[in-house]
Amino acid sequence: MARRSRASRNRETAASGAPASPFIRRSLPFFDVLDEEQIEKLEVQVDWIIQDVGIAFRDDPDALDLWRREGAKIEGDIVKAPADWIRALCAKAPREFMQLARNPDRSVTIGGNNQVFAPIYGAPFVRDLEGGRRYGDMEAFRDLVRLTYLHPNLHHGGFVTCEPCDVPVSKRHLDMLMAHMTLSDKPHLGAITEMSRAQDSVDMAEIVFGKDVMDQNCVIMGNVNTNSPLLVDKVVTEAARVYSSRGQGMVVVPFILSGAMGPVSTAASVAQAMAEALMVCAYVQLLRPGAPFVLGNFLSSMSLKSGAPTFGMPEPVMSNYAIGQLARRAGLPLRCGGSLTASKIEDAQAAYESADSMHSTMLAGANFVLHSAGWLEGGLCTGFEKLVMDADRLGSYQKVLDQGLDVSDDALARDAYSEVAAGGHFLGCGHTMRNFQTAFYEPKLSDSENVESWEEVGSLDMRQRANARVKEMLNSYEVPPMDESIKEELEAYVARRKEELPDAWY
Numbered sequence: 001m002a003r004r005s006r007a008s009r010n011r012e013t014a015a016s017g018a019p020a021s022p023f024i025r026r027s028l029p030f031f032d033v034l035d036e037e038q039i040e041k042l043e044v045q046v047d048w049i050i051q052d053v054g055i056a057f058r059d060d061p062d063a064l065d066l067w068r069r070e071g072a073k074i075e076g077d078i079v080k081a082p083a084d085w086i087r088a089l090c091a092k093a094p095r096e097f098m099q100l101a102r103n104p105d106r107s108v109t110i111g112g113n114n115q116v117f118a119p120i121y122g123a124p125f126v127r128d129l130e131g132g133r134r135y136g137d138m139e140a141f142r143d144l145v146r147l148t149y150l151h152p153n154l155h156h157g158g159f160v161t162c163e164p165c166d167v168p169v170s171k172r173h174l175d176m177l178m179a180h181m182t183l184s185d186k187p188h189l190g191a192i193t194e195m196s197r198a199q200d201s202v203d204m205a206e207i208v209f210g211k212d213v214m215d216q217n218c219v220i221m222g223n224v225n226t227n228s229p230l231l232v233d234k235v236v237t238e239a240a241r242v243y244s245s246r247g248q249g250m251v252v253v254p255f256i257l258s259g260a261m262g263p264v265s266t267a268a269s270v271a272q273a274m275a276e277a278l279m280v281c282a283y284v285q286l287l288r289p290g291a292p293f294v295l296g297n298f299l300s301s302m303s304l305k306s307g308a309p310t311f312g313m314p315e316p317v318m319s320n321y322a323i324g325q326l327a328r329r330a331g332l333p334l335r336c337g338g339s340l341t342a343s344k345i346e347d348a349q350a351a352y353e354s355a356d357s358m359h360s361t362m363l364a365g366a367n368f369v370l371h372s373a374g375w376l377e378g379g380l381c382t383g384f385e386k387l388v389m390d391a392d393r394l395g396s397y398q399k400v401l402d403q404g405l406d407v408s409d410d411a412l413a414r415d416a417y418s419e420v421a422a423g424g425h426f427l428g429c430g431h432t433m434r435n436f437q438t439a440f441y442e443p444k445l446s447d448s449e450n451v452e453s454w455e456e457v458g459s460l461d462m463r464q465r466a467n468a469r470v471k472e473m474l475n476s477y478e479v480p481p482m483d484e485s486i487k488e489e490l491e492a493y494v495a496r497r498k499e500e501l502p503d504a505w506y
Helices: 036-053 061-070 083-090 138-150 169-183 195-209 211-216 234-246 266-287 314-330 348-364 384-403 414-419 430-435 451-456 462-476 484-500
Strands: 055-057 073-075 078-080 096-099 108-111 114-117 125-128 132-135 221-226 249-257 293-302 334-336 381-383
Touching: 036 055, 036 078, 036 083, 036 266, 036 314, 055 061, 055 266, 061 073, 061 234, 061 266, 083 266, 108 114, 114 384, 125 384, 138 169, 138 384, 138 462, 169 195, 169 484, 195 211, 195 234, 195 484, 221 234, 221 266, 221 293, 234 249, 234 266, 249 266, 266 293, 266 314, 293 314, 314 334, 314 348, 334 348, 348 384, 381 384, 384 462, 414 430
Parallel strands: 125 381, 221 249, 249 293, 293 334
Antiparallel strands: 055 078, 073 078, 096 108, 125 132
8 A cells, every 4th residue: 555755644734714723731720629648548449459359351362361471460351460560551651642633733732731622422313403313324424523623612523423323333434434534634533343443443544644654643542431340341452452552542431320330439430440441551551652541531420210320410520520630640641521411402401511511521631521512311412503502612611721810911901090090991991902802702602692682683592593503614614625645545445445344234
């Protein structure tokens, strides 16, 4: 397969029709809620799980063989290891790393004081005002990729913004990758559900970036869940062998419904999540020292009456803060939280739950945030209106995070007091005129006009305004430029793989 040089492949331009959307360089201090004694108690619990309880690595003999060769204690498929050795392995992972985008102006740095927002991941259904709730399809998927590309407050494309259920499971990852790689020039994730699909993702990324660039940089990542409690299955370990062995990123997230996949107490579930993620991080470093790794935590409370997950509740909010402190102590980039809700539509419940969940995500310092926009129905549904509503609010978080409180000489506005007498107003003074365009964040979807003005334009509520915004964005969409020879090579790869793969719907 022919490979072009790094220079020729990175000759993309920023003139793509979408506004620049760099990642967030955080200046706001982290919100650390745990004292040293509490942190140490949690870390002792984490180490106890790693050393004395162990983590199962199931259905993958190659993974167990690697652990065995390196000296871990194996009991059946349970792996136990000295916690100091596991933490030393994890220390080989970078505290921060860059994921390249095919448009270099959109590359993101994950870890450290940086935060990256990506949309919902994994929903089988979509919803909008006209079409209602329905299974996702390829048309909806492509529109969601376009919207994510266009929105300046979403820095990363994610991957499964919805499941395109009209395409066979065995082949849909190829169409999804093609959409991300051609309809957007932001960074994105790859497939993980089967080892060959992960390999397709890495191979297609190599077509876009070239082997020389990929050998030295992270250009794609896989996002996987451990099978809590205390189980790492072959989906995780095989994906790691594909991505990590190639020097690409792995995001590993224990998904713990407290009271079901973890103890009902938040502290125990947080410690379990850390133990599971650290063991996978150590495995990744055994595969390739220095491979990029993002430690995840997706902890949800549940209704103990029905068993349904609940979101925006105090327990997962507290888990975000705790996991943030633990991840920074471990020296690892963090993924947690998002704009999460159990609500079925964009109503008051969705707003309250999403705001509480996302606000704690922001303060906790999550470096990579999947589900930051579009999440409905406990993650079963992607809302088109919800996507742009959430992303609109992400702009306010970004201003808080990367600007904080400006106390410069201009911000203190001493000259304004020489113009405005006591009892006067500042509306027309020089300081106001210099700063009025950037002084306040102005959400595009909020209506702050008087009621008469609101009624004159149809008394539209937020969902209706968001629906109009979706249509406006899609109507303005222009495909970002791409080297035609790269696109042709991608198309040929997809066509060949589709010929090789039988249709399978499960």
